[in-house]
Amino acid sequence: MTTERVGVFVCHCGRNIAGTVDVKKVVEAVSEHPNVVYATDYKYMCSEPGQNLIREAIMEHRLTAVVVAACTPSMHEETFRKVCSESGLNWYKCEIANIREQCSWVHSEMDKATEKAIKIVYSTIEKVIKNESLAPITIDLEKKCLVIGGGIAGIQAALDVADAGFDVILVEKSPTIGGRMAQLSETFPTLDCAQCILTPRMVAVARHPRIKIYTLSEVIKVDGFVGNFKVWIKKKPRYVDIEKCTMCGECEKVCPVVVPNEFDRGLSLRKAIYIPFPQAVPAAYVIDPDACLGLNPIVCGECIDVCDQKAINYDDKEEIIVENVGAIIVATGYDLYPKEKIAEYGYGKYEDVIDSLQFERLLSSTGPTGGVIRRPSDGKIPESIAFIQCVGSRDANHLEYCSKICCMYTAKHAMMYKHLVPNGQAYVFYIDVRAAGKGYEEFIKRVMEEYGVVYIRGRVSKIYKENGKLIVQSVDTLTGERLEIPVDMVVLAMGMVPSRDNKRLAETLRIPVDQYGFFQEVHPKLRPVESFTSGIFVCGVAQGPKDISETVAQASAAAAKAIALLSKDKIYHEPIIAHVNEELCSGCGVCQSVCPYGAIEVINKVAKVNEVLCEGCGTCVSACPSAAIQLKNFRDEQIISMIQTILSR
Amino acid sequence: MNEEFEPRIVAFLCRWCAYAGADLAGVSRLEYPPNVTPILVPCSGRVDPQFILLAFKNGADGVFIGGCHTPNDCHYIAGNFKALKRYALLKKYLEQIGINPRRLRLEWISATEGAKFARVMKEFTEELKKLGPLRVR
Numbered sequence: 185m186t187t188e189r190v191g192v193f194v195c196h197c198g199r200n201i202a203g204t205v206d207v208k209k210v211v212e213a214v215s216e217h218p219n220v221v222y223a224t225d226y227k228y229m230c231s232e233p234g235q236n237l238i239r240e241a242i243m244e245h246r247l248t249a250v251v252v253a254a255c256t257p258s259m260h261e262e263t264f265r266k267v268c269s270e271s272g273l274n275w276y277k278c279e280i281a282n283i284r285e286q287c288s289w290v291h292s293e294m295d296k297a298t299e300k301a302i303k304i305v306y307s308t309i310e311k312v313i314k315n316e317s318l319a320p321i322t323i324d325l326e327k328k329c330l331v332i333g334g335g336i337a338g339i340q341a342a343l344d345v346a347d348a349g350f351d352v353i354l355v356e357k358s359p360t361i362g363g364r365m366a367q368l369s370e371t372f373p374t375l376d377c378a379q380c381i382l383t384p385r386m387v388a389v390a391r392h393p394r395i396k397i398y399t400l401s402e403v404i405k406v407d408g409f410v411g412n413f414k415v416w417i418k419k420k421p422r423y424v425d426i427e428k429c430t431m432c433g434e435c436e437k438v439c440p441v442v443v444p445n446e447f448d449r450g451l452s453l454r455k456a457i458y459i460p461f462p463q464a465v466p467a468a469y470v471i472d473p474d475a476c477l478g479l480n481p482i483v484c485g486e487c488i489d490v491c492d493q494k495a496i497n498y499d500d501k502e503e504i505i506v507e508n509v510g511a512i513i514v515a516t517g518y519d520l521y522p523k524e525k526i527a528e529y530g531y532g533k534y535e536d537v538i539d540s541l542q543f544e545r546l547l548s549s550t551g552p553t554g555g556v557i558r559r560p561s562d563g564k565i566p567e568s569i570a571f572i573q574c575v576g577s578r579d580a581n582h583l584e585y586c587s588k589i590c591c592m593y594t595a596k597h598a599m600m601y602k603h604l605v606p607n608g609q610a611y612v613f614y615i616d617v618r619a620a621g622k623g624y625e626e627f628i629k630r631v632m633e634e635y636g637v638v639y640i641r642g643r644v645s646k647i648y649k650e651n652g653k654l655i656v657q658s659v660d661t662l663t664g665e666r667l668e669i670p671v672d673m674v675v676l677a678m679g680m681v682p683s684r685d686n687k688r689l690a691e692t693l694r695i696p697v698d699q700y701g702f703f704q705e706v707h708p709k710l711r712p713v714e715s716f717t718s719g720i721f722v723c724g725v726a727q728g729p730k731d732i733s734e735t736v737a738q739a740s741a742a743a744a745k746a747i748a749l750l751s752k753d754k755i756y757h758e759p760i761i762a763h764v765n766e767e768l769c770s771g772c773g774v775c776q777s778v779c780p781y782g783a784i785e786v787i788n789k790v791a792k793v794n795e796v797l798c799e800g801c802g803t804c805v806s807a808c809p810s811a812a813i814q815l816k817n818f819r820d821e822q823i824i825s826m827i828q829t830i831l832s833r
Numbered sequence: 834m835n836e837e838f839e840p841r842i843v844a845f846l847c848r849w850c851a852y853a854g855a856d857l858a859g860v861s862r863l864e865y866p867p868n869v870t871p872i873l874v875p876c877s878g879r880v881d882p883q884f885i886l887l888a889f890k891n892g893a894d895g896v897f898i899g900g901c902h903t904p905n906d907c908h909y910i911a912g913n914f915k916a917l918k919r920y921a922l923l924k925k926y927l928e929q930i931g932i933n934p935r936r937l938r939l940e941w942i943s944a945t946e947g948a949k950f951a952r953v954m955k956e957f958t959e960e961l962k963k964l965g966p967l968r969v970r
Contacts, residue, residue, distance in 0.1 A: 291865075694910075704905055780911050800875055820883075826872050828891055832891070
């Protein structure tokens with residue numbers, strides 16, 4: 185028999201509880217429990233006098249545990265635990281019996297509600313007397329942040345964290361930071377040139393004394409936990425020393441290999457040694473090992489011969505870099521929906537059917553055509569263009585979700601086309617126009633009204649070629665009319681999908697993705713940048729489709745969360761975690777296999793719990809065949825006696 | 834003949850979804866039968882099969898498990914899937930030991946589904962009334 189001295193405090197909550205539950209009867213019934221040395225009721229237990237009543241009773245009756253029978257624990261558990269800990273009790277020696285939300289508010293017959301309330305309070309007494317006194321776990325932390333992804337989201341987050349005084353490691357898989365935004369022409373609704381607003385930020389990142397950039401790099405392994413992550417980064421060889429390269433461009437001139445330029449999405453060509461775009465950061469050439477003639481000076485070596493700086497090194501090797509960080513921000517951005525999946529629109533078959541990012545390149549003054557809109561097949565300036573929205577998006581056969589930005593950028597595309605080709609005719613095929621954002625609706629209105637762009641409500645069923653024209657077949661769903669519109673060029677507003685690597689990265693980081701592969705936030709409204717693993721934050725399109733302004737806002741939000749974490753001297757962790765009885769453990773490893781956090785490891789045939797990684801779900805406890813692993817304060821014996829208590833009454 | 838029979842139900846509710854859903858049923862004043870007594874657990878994955886068998890052995894006529902919606906709602910990533918697997922197995926086992934598997938019910942109830950919680954509690958109580966008392970020897 186335990187020597188615990190329990191006090192039970194039954195709240196009336198005005199009439200909220202006392203109107204349905206006979207509180208006097210509850211007090212009477214629980215007083216019979218052998219460990220209950222004091223039980224009372226009061227009108228409002230959470231009020232100052234109510235709290236004082238608990239404080240005094242703890243002193244007077246030398247209570248070792250307290251049960252407050254009142255509202256749901258999510259309401260006042262903290263209030264009452266504070267009262268108890270101020271009076272010398274451990275935080276976990278106070279439990280709440282929820283007799284309001286789950287009893288008095290949902291039942292009307294007083295005798296039955298009272299019976300149920302007694303069961304709830306009794307079982308809570310059984311739990312609290314077996315609760316252990318626990319202290320929160322404190323851990324030191326590494327005051328450094330890893331940012332994965334060097335697009336606008338990663339750039340913003342890295343700058344914010346670094347400006348707050350913390351070191352940042354920025355990992356980018358391609359040869360330069362800048363991401364998708366670097367490919368864009370003008371941005372809606374203000375028509376700021378994307379590069380003009382982005383490249384100063386890229387330079388700021390490059391020059392920031394607290395930011396270290398790893399390009400051509402990927403995070404391949406992560407160990408550890410909030411405040412103490414250990415990260416393995418695979419850095420692919422660049423074959424060009426970024427310190428020595430002066431960007432003179434002599435190497436590019438002599439390189440004999442020509443391949444499609446991915447930065448222009450295949451609309452131009454580049455050499456095997458190249459810079460993605462003139463403002464690339466780091467500002468240095470890179471060799472594409474797949475295109476280069478074998479990285480063998482005997483075969484070619486033209487670039488090595490002309491490089492005055494001796495910056496080129498064919499023997500550059502892949503490196504694995506290990507960094508320790510306290511927080512991780514994931515900003516891996518997006519890809520467009522794969523074009524192969526939209527066969528009906530002739531993408532890949534007709535050269536003049538292009539995707540929205542290709543059109544951005546055509547619009548860009550640094551693009552393949554120098555900012556003149558020329559169609560890919562013959563370089564002709566198109567007299568008419570059909571813009572098709574929701575390609576892949578909002579379609580049960582492709583992506584069910586809305587990619588959010590396509591209505592706006594399509595309107596911008598049509599407007600820019602009219603700027604550059606004033607006599608040209610633009611058609612926009614749409615399902616709905618979604619323009620929720622500051623200045624967005626007004627922008628769309630201008631495009632429709634002032635620019636004479638023809639908006640046709642209807643899904644395009646087919647695109648085919650006839651007499652040198654692309655025929656766009658559709659139905660105007662507002663008039664019911666069948667349409668076949670001949671145009672010179674078609675631009676497909678492709679849906680956004682998470683970056684190809686998201687799935688792998690999610691597994692590496694042990695954070696969940698949603699059904700579409702975007703990183704899942706803890707709560708869509710209240711915790712929008714936190715992942716399910718504490719210390720890992722998500723932002724930008726990696727979390728879900730959004731435009732640049734929202735991406736930047738979310739990146740700053742993720743940075744703020746990381747800064748708040750890194751500003752702490754120590755981290756506190758809930759001590760309700762799994763614990764192994766080493767005598768009973770057979771080392772079978774079932775617990776290790778079911779742990780969602782990788783918090784358990786079997787070492788020398790005994791399971792060990794990493795008390796910081798463990799989040800306290802108790803899944804391992806239910807799986808252990810020897811009852812060797814227990815969840816603190818939710819131990820088998822506690823739950824079993826709760827069950828028995830409830831059923832014995 | 835079972836007009837007067839009031840089934841005894843133990844409900845294991847995960848802290849993050851089903852328990853919060855039950856709270857919302859309360860806040861919304863959605864009445865359901867008082868036959869069910871809740872036990873708060875951190876996760877539906879914490880519900881050990883032995884708890885269910887023990888509940889039946891100790892006189893429960895029905896056992897309810899409430900967790901977060903699959904696939905993504907689980908606060909602990911995938912505890913709900915573990916609960917689901919054990920539930921499927923346990924249903925088979927109950928049949929073999931002569932307990933009607935309908936006496937065990939698992940539902941995913943989110944924090945916003947107060948109405949669902951109340952409805953499920955009503956349905957389950959009604960069903961158990963029809964099944965009558967469970968006698969385990």
